[in-house]
Amino acid sequence: MSRFPSNSRSAPQRFDPRRPQAVADVLDRTDAFRALRAGVEQMAALQRDLSALLPDYLAANVEPGFIKDGVLALFAAHNALAARLRHIEPRLLGDLQQRGWAVNALKIRVRPQPMKESAPPKQARMSAAGASALHELAESLEPSPLQEALAKMAARHRTQGNR
Template sequence: MSRFSRSSPPAGPARPQPLAEVLGRTDAFAALRAGVEQISALERDLAQLLPDYLATSVEPGFIKDGALTLFAAHSALAARLRHLEPRLVAELQQRGWNVRTLAVKVRPKTEARAPRPKEARMTPIGAAALRTLSETLPPSPLTAALARMAARHGAGQSAGDGKKNK
């Protein structure tokens, strides 16, 4: 017999619930929520304290024993953060953070996606016009490029040869 009995009525669509409500149900979720809120507040403070070029490339980690871990996108930014450490620690302490030192680590950001290949298509009339143009121009790299483009888009024949003679 199947785990999913056919005689039981369908449960229906789940009711959307606010995330705060879901995270407040158990102690484990409450601890997770507190950690997420702390990281979010730390991100806001860092965005205000750091120059724009750093704020967009630095992610806060955790605070353990007074050491705040910051993840920089590359080593040059990590070196810059290390130079800013005394000022940044002092400003974070003024904002109420229990931070005595920074631990700066490099964590490269992953590229979003590889660019999609071009999908532009040309109409047969446009390709034929390119072929005709390439035939009327004097020999040059431009003429060769136009001929290749026309051939790639299906104008292997010249504009006047569009129909076969019988």
């Protein structure tokens, strides 16, 4: 017989590590995680406020840091954005204070973003007829750097067409 009646809604849920759980429930389990959750929620709220206060090009490239001793660290993607942030710093500081943030100063730092993978180089394709015409043109020219370049290009495209 159970301590709780079967129709009672106050029966505590047992922890089952095999069942999926909401992150909020996991973070509420211990005091250390509660503090982490509070910090994460504060950062999310600060990010939302910055997105509302900054122009789109800045909001997309600026990340908030933690507030320590009334100083908020802001991380810009590159020097030009950091310079723009410094230019609007007084207005931004006032706007953050009006929204209730306990911030007395901003510390603007540059945190370079990782390089995005570059697009693969373009691969030009030429039809067999085009490669043949290019080869004929190269044959008709006097020896010169242009004639050599055309001959190489025609040869490269002829071999690509055979694949």
